[in-house]
Each structure stands twice: as C-alpha cells, then as structure tokens.
Amino acid sequence: MMQESGIETKSNGSAIQNGASSGNHLLECSLREVRSNGETPSVEIGAADLAHLQQQQALQAARQFLLQQQQQQQVSGLKSPKRNDKQPALQVPVSVAMMTPQVITPQQMQQILQQQVLTPQQLQVLLQQQQALMLQQQQLQEFYKKQQEQLQLQLLQQQHAGKQPKEPQQQQVATQQLAFQQQLLQMQQLQQQHLLSLQRQGLLTIQPGQAALPLQPLAQGMIPTELQQLWKEVTSSHTAEETASNNHSSLDLSTTCVSSSAPSKTSLIINPHASTNGQLSVHTPKRESLSHEEHSHSHPLYGHGVCKWPGCEAVCEDFQSFLKHLNNEHALDDRSTAQCRVQMQVVQQLELQLAKDKERLQAMMTHLHVKSTEPKATPQPLNLVSSVTLSKTASEASPQSLPHTPTTPTTPITPVIQGPSVITTTSMHNVEPIRRRCPNKYNVAISSADLAQNQEFYKNAEVRPPFTYASLIRQAILESPEKQLTLNEIYNWFTRMFAYFRRNAATWKNAVRHNLSLHKCFVRVENVKGAVWTVDELEFQKRRPQKISGNPSLIKNIQTSHTYCTPLNAALQASMADNSIPLYTTASMGNPTLGNLANAMREDLNGAMEHTNSNESDSSPGRSPMQAMHPVHVKEEPLDPDENEGPLSLVTTANHSPDFDHDRDYEDEPVNEDIE
DNA sequence: CGCCATTTAAACATGG
DNA sequence: GCCATGTTTAAATGGC
Numbered sequence: 152m153m154q155e156s157g158i159e160t161k162s163n164g165s166a167i168q169n170g171a172s173s174g175n176h177l178l179e180c181s182l183r184e185v186r187s188n189g190e191t192p193s194v195e196i197g198a199a200d201l202a203h204l205q206q207q208q209a210l211q212a213a214r215q216f217l218l219q220q221q222q223q224q225q226v227s228g229l230k231s232p233k234r235n236d237k238q239p240a241l242q243v244p245v246s247v248a249m250m251t252p253q254v255i256t257p258q259q260m261q262q263i264l265q266q267q268v269l270t271p272q273q274l275q276v277l278l279q280q281q282q283a284l285m286l287q288q289q290q291l292q293e294f295y296k297k298q299q300e301q302l303q304l305q306l307l308q309q310q311h312a313g314k315q316p317k318e319p320q321q322q323q324v325a326t327q328q329l330a331f332q333q334q335l336l337q338m339q340q341l342q343q344q345h346l347l348s349l350q351r352q353g354l355l356t357i358q359p360g361q362a363a364l365p366l367q368p369l370a371q372g373m374i375p376t377e378l379q380q381l382w383k384e385v386t387s388s389h390t391a392e393e394t395a396s397n398n399h400s401s402l403d404l405s406t407t408c409v410s411s412s413a414p415s416k417t418s419l420i421i422n423p424h425a426s427t428n429g430q431l432s433v434h435t436p437k438r439e440s441l442s443h444e445e446h447s448h449s450h451p452l453y454g455h456g457v458c459k460w461p462g463c464e465a466v467c468e469d470f471q472s473f474l475k476h477l478n479n480e481h482a483l484d485d486r487s488t489a490q491c492r493v494q495m496q497v498v499q500q501l502e503l504q505l506a507k508d509k510e511r512l513q514a515m516m517t518h519l520h521v522k523s524t525e526p527k528a529t530p531q532p533l534n535l536v537s538s539v540t541l542s543k544t545a546s547e548a549s550p551q552s553l554p555h556t557p558t559t560p561t562t563p564i565t566p567v568i569q570g571p572s573v574i575t576t577t578s579m580h581n582v583e584p585i586r587r588r589c590p591n592k593y594n595v596a597i598s599s600a601d602l603a604q605n606q607e608f609y610k611n612a613e614v615r616p617p618f619t620y621a622s623l624i625r626q627a628i629l630e631s632p633e634k635q636l637t638l639n640e641i642y643n644w645f646t647r648m649f650a651y652f653r654r655n656a657a658t659w660k661n662a663v664r665h666n667l668s669l670h671k672c673f674v675r676v677e678n679v680k681g682a683v684w685t686v687d688e689l690e691f692q693k694r695r696p697q698k699i700s701g702n703p704s705l706i707k708n709i710q711t712s713h714t715y716c717t718p719l720n721a722a723l724q725a726s727m728a729d730n731s732i733p734l735y736t737t738a739s740m741g742n743p744t745l746g747n748l749a750n751a752m753r754e755d756l757n758g759a760m761e762h763t764n765s766n767e768s769d770s771s772p773g774r775s776p777m778q779a780m781h782p783v784h785v786k787e788e789p790l791d792p793d794e795n796e797g798p799l800s801l802v803t804t805a806n807h808s809p810d811f812d813h814d815r816d817y818e819d820e821p822v823n824e825d826i827e
Numbered sequence: 828c829g830c831c832a833t834t835t836a837a838a839c840a841t842g843g
Numbered sequence: 844g845c846c847a848t849g850t851t852t853a854a855a856t857g858g859c
Contacts (some may be wrong), residue, residue, distance in 0.1 A: 209859090372841090482854050579831085619833065619834085620831085620833080620834075621832095621833085636849060637848095638847080638849085639847080657836095658834095658835070658836080659834095659835095661834095661835075661836070661837085662833095662834065662835065664847095664848070664849060664850085665834085665849095665850085665851090666833090666834090667848095667849080667850095668848090668849060668851075669833095669851090675849080681848090682848080682849090694832090
C-alpha cells in the first residue's frame, strides 16, 4: 500500500509549495527569459515578431498611460507613464481576473462537473450560454483589438516623434477603448451573474480559494496583450477546434512575455500573488492532454491534425508533417524552452490541484477513521459505509462543506463527505454493487478527483466496499490481463485494493472460496501451474437480473453508488465533450482500467435500472442524466459513453501496482464486527 | 411468510 | 501434521 502513495506524496509536496505563491514567479521568469532572448537574434522570433513585440510594448505603455490618466484626473501627481509601478500590479491581475469569469474556465467547468451533478440538459444549456457569451465577447474582443491596433499605430508614430500621448486623438481612442472595456466589463458581469446563478442553484460550487479569483471584483485596467492571450487561452481550450484560424499561434507567448517581462519599461507586471496565472495556464495542458487522450496516434503534441504545442495550432496534414513541423518550429531554442517552462508551471498547477484533492481525501479518511474507531456502538466499516449514504444529503449543498446531518433514525452516523459512495461505482466499475432500493434523490458531487481517488479511498480506509464478494472476485479476475487468477492472486487483489480486507483474513478468504465454489459464474480451470479461476460472464449476467440482494448492512449505500454512477458517466461524457477536462486521467492514482469505466458503469447502470428505476421517480434537479439518455434498456449496442473510452483508456495502463504477496500479513486477530 | 441472495462460519476433502 | 485449495452445509440477515 505504500507504493502507490509514493509518487503522489512527492508531487504533493512540490506542488503545494510551488503552486501557491512561487508559481507565478516562475512563470514570470520564464516569460521574461523568453523576452530577453527574443531581443537577441533568436532563432525563432523573426523580424515581424519583434516588430510585433515592440508594438505591443508601445501599446502597453500607451495604454498604461492613458488609463492612468483617466483614473487620476483628480490626482495631479503622476505624469510619466513609466512611473506607475504600482498601478499595473493592480491592473494586470484585474485584467486576468477579468478573463476568467467571462467564460467559464475549464477549471470552473471542471468544478461543475466534479462537484455537482448536472444533467446533460443542464450542461448543454450551460455550454450554450457560455458559447453565446463567448461569441459576444469574441466580437467585442476583435473590435477591441482593432481599436488597439489603431492606437498602436498612432503610438508608433508618436514614438518616433517623441512621446506625447496626450493628444486629442489619443484621448479619443482611449475613450473608445474605455468604452469597450466597459462593454467587456458588462460582459464579464453578465458572466459573473451567470456563475452566481449557477452557484445559487447549487450547480456550481466554487471552492473558497478559487472563487476569489475568478469572481473577484474587477477594476478598470486591462492589458490588451494579456487579455488577448488569455482570451485565446480560454477560447482555445473551450473550443479547440474553432481555433483553426491561428494567426496568433506562436506569437502568443512571446507577446505575453514582452508584456510581462518589460516591467521597467511598461510597468507591466504579472501579479505575483495572483494565482490567476496558474489558473489560466492550466488551460494549455488541457488542450494538450486532450490530444494526448484522444489520439491513439501516439504523440501527445499531435491531435486532430493540429499541432498541440502550447500556443501553436499549426495544421499538419499527417503525422509526418507534424513531426516535421515539430522539428522545425519547436526545436530546442529559447522560446521552446520557455514554453516548456510554462508548461511545467501548468503541470505544477495541476499538481497543486491534485494535492488539494488528495488532502481532501486524506482529511476525509482521517475523519472517517477517527469516527469509526471511536464509539464501539458502531461497527466501523459497515456503519461507515452507510453513513456515506447519508452524507450525500448534506453534500448536496456543497461538497466542500462538511455535512452535518448525521442525525438519522436508523444509522448512527459519521458525517462523511462524498468519499466512498462516490467512489464505489466509479472505480469499481465492473463490480456489481449490491443493489438496493433506497432511491437516491440527492445529487452528490461527483468529481473527477473522486473518481481518481475512490480507489485510494478503499485502499487506505478500512471501509467495507459495498460490493458482493462475487462482484469483487469477478472484478479481480477481469482486471487481470489474462482474465484469470489463482485463488491466491484473488486474495492479493482483495488486500491490495481494499484496506478492509487486510484484516480478518480467515473470514473473508473463506468467503471468497465459498463464493468461488458457490457461483456458477466462476469457473475453475486447470492450468499448468495449477488452477485458475475465470469468470463466465454469461452466467454472471444471468444471475444479475434476478433478485438483488446483498449484504444487508451495506445495502443502503449501494443505491447511492449506483445513482452516482449515472451522473458520473454523464460528467465524464460532458467533460470529454468539453474537451477541456482531461484532468485526473493521468494514471498517477493507480486507477484500474478506467477504459472500461464507461462500459462498466453503463453495465452496472443498466443492471441497476431494472431494479431501481421504479423507485427513482423523484425529481431532483441534477439527477442521473444517463437515465434520460439510456432508459431502462439493458445493455445493447455501445452507447455514447463509448466515445469516452478513448481518452480514458489511456489510463488503463499504469495501474497495477506491484503485488502484495503477503496475504498473511493481514492475518490479524479476528475482529468481531458486531453487526447488530 | 416464503423465496432468494448474500454473508459468515464451519466441516470436510484433497494434495503438496 | 500443516497449509492451501475447494466443496459443501447451515445459519442468519434482509429485500422482495
């Protein structure tokens, strides 16, 4: 159980440290470096680029001045446009912050998908709204850009003649710009409202830390280049395909670099304490990892016939031309290096996110463990599990907030977050949970993080998995490469995957054997080495439609897990469709065959539906979208979710941690679980 | 209440 | 004899 956590902890530490504060500094540095290199005859940056950069610089300076002028009409102190070291520090983050809320960033999207369950309809509406807003903004943006260009030209002329940015013309343009800024502001406010309304509806939960940034009040200043850059970032990550028209491509970074790297000249600084940068930069990798996923093709930088190098969207006919392009355009030079650094930054941000989620998990598990060992009255794992069921009640409000609604007649409870319940179905996909009724009306947040973490949860928390032995055994067998396992290997799987099965070995092993023998679906096959067990899927399926039952004590949450599975699937779908949420698909968590996830979930779902459908007549807002999409039908032809398997399947590889091979290590003294 | 699935416990068989 | 592996029986629980 140690080997899985090794990497994670490692990434934890570094991520936490870097992500929060120093991260942007790093970015800044890298950007600066790019810029400084850009001035020397760099390989990549041509004359046009340089000119562009210069223009941008000039523009920045001018804009700075104008804004300052505007703002300080009463204050008669500052005159030189180059002196305002402080203002930009205020302005820049603002501009950055401005972009984020305008369009729901992938992160926010992700949050939506993670934390709340949305029906596809809701998602669609949401997306449509976003699209509409984006469109409008794009138009404004373009217009604004034109304005900038005008200003730019004038500025250049003036620069040659000696800077006198106070001329009437300038002011006019500036006024126009301000007008547009205001328009953009309006747009942004609209967006804010949108988000807020989402929040109000409980559809979007923004974590305290993150909320501050995107939703923070906006000031006036905007820096065009950054704005543009950010805009591109956002839009490109949202509509990856639309960005075919890539007149910006590689220039993006350089321009940004200039602006950020010329604080002395133009007093532009990327706010060091605004994590907004990191947030934004997060978009880039998403695009990348997207291609990463959707392309069996091999190269993570190539997808959809487009170069996925950050900031580059060059169209490459085929893989060969892509390689060519890669070698030519993204050779080892300063720019690429800097971009690489930026990418590192991005990764760090993601790691930070991961770290946060892991922390959350840790807290959850700690919490659960403490609670479980405390009172004798409640047999730990069982109650824990059932408590999870309850937790969803509370967590409908906010996954973050600790649910404090443990008071329930039947179960003495430990308030729990979405932890295991979410987990169960997701990671245990193929496992057939013990289905019960107990309609789950609550929408529990399903987060990708949870998806990734659920296995971790069972690995580390002594919570009894809400699956029957048969299901688990089947799962174990199916997960094996050969679809067959020896008894001992099955044991090992149990102990590896579930902390719960690291005790009372005699008991559960007996149960495993018993199940193997009992169920026809498990077929013993003589092998060279001995005997292995396989699954007769037909048999297994056969018994499914029959009555369902299960471990009584566990039952309650079963339904939960099932209802979770549906929205989760939808969330996955949405996220895949959205193209911008590949996160957590990294195999870092030791996820087993996520590739099967969709299938398995669907499978489980279908199975569950047969039994639960009638019960779930209630109407909760975000309720299992999949139900809408896949009525009560049982498995048939592959459904939409299959598309998701592409990306997901990538994950399948790096899961299996080394075997335990120490089944006996867990042979503790039998602990009586006093089941009432 | 009966049926059934599941879990748990235990007896027993077999082979290394 | 011990242990791992299998098989089988039985009791208890709980959903339907």
